[in-house]
Amino acid sequence: MLTLASKLKRDDGVKGPRTSNPTSDSTRRVSVRDKLLVKEVAELEANLPCTCELKFPDPNKLHYFLLTVNPDEGYYQNGTFQFEIEVPDAYNMVPPKVKCLTRIWHPNITETGEICLSLLREHSIDGTGWAPTRTLKDVVWGLNSLFTDLLNFDDPLNIEAAEHHLRDKEDFRTKVDDYIKRYAR
Template sequence: MLTLASKLKRDDAVKSGHSNSATADSTRRVSIRDRLLVKGSAQKVAELETNLPNEGYYQSGKFQFEIDVPEAYNMVPPKVKCLTRIWHPNITETGEICLSLLREHSIDGTGWAPTRTLKDVVWGLNSLFTDLLNFDDPLNIEAAEHHLRDKDDFRCKVQDFIKQYAR
């Protein structure tokens, strides 16, 4: 966050020092995105940390995600990938994620909208481990079928993955 704040100061200095309107427009676009990302970030992170659930199959795991925020944010959603190997019906072992709010165009109307924020993304990812865990429309079909076949064995495999990859 400190790096981003420094970048905003540099961008403001560049804007005031350039007369080229194309450069100024480009800097302003990046600056708006960056301002949206910085606005209230520390408070939001603290709030999320205190409200993360500690229940369900994945309660003891620590999962890392990579969030790539495109220049056109918040008009388009960020790209998110799970960096922690996981046994999950909505996340592949290579990190692809099935979460409707990350879709630019969603059939069910719950896709990305300019009013959404990174906080919504983090809440959505968190919900994939509790109430949005979806075995009926999986991305990882093998994990979903495993759960349908044997819930206890599924839980054991999840815990094995957590012990090996998510501590």
């Protein structure tokens, strides 16, 4: 990560005054994202939940990383769940794109990895969606909380999982445990 921070400082010194041609505008937009990410990743690493771990496949690309969540309580305890997080060029005006890579039986995560977490919505009628004041720390803490206090059976994305829980909590727990054994170890 220091390499990207050094590169950004070096690039700022080389660019000099801003020009108004279209190429430099798109480069500048990406550069703004990257500058935000250097700061946000440092803050995130200093305040990471103990149940989470970050991995940057390419340390020079802070806009793409993997998050591993190992819940230490609740239905998903003892599972290891991996999320792919990609930060778009228009960040922080738009939220990161997040996908769960681990197959899971969860009311707010589909088996194909789609996630229902209000802060990941670009437009939200309840006012809890993405806002430019949110950061990667909010995203990571939100994903971590999907396994505990944000686990929501009343507003599910995976309706079948939510109905399963409503119908038979013990059988739901058994299916969650089976998924953990098969996919989340």
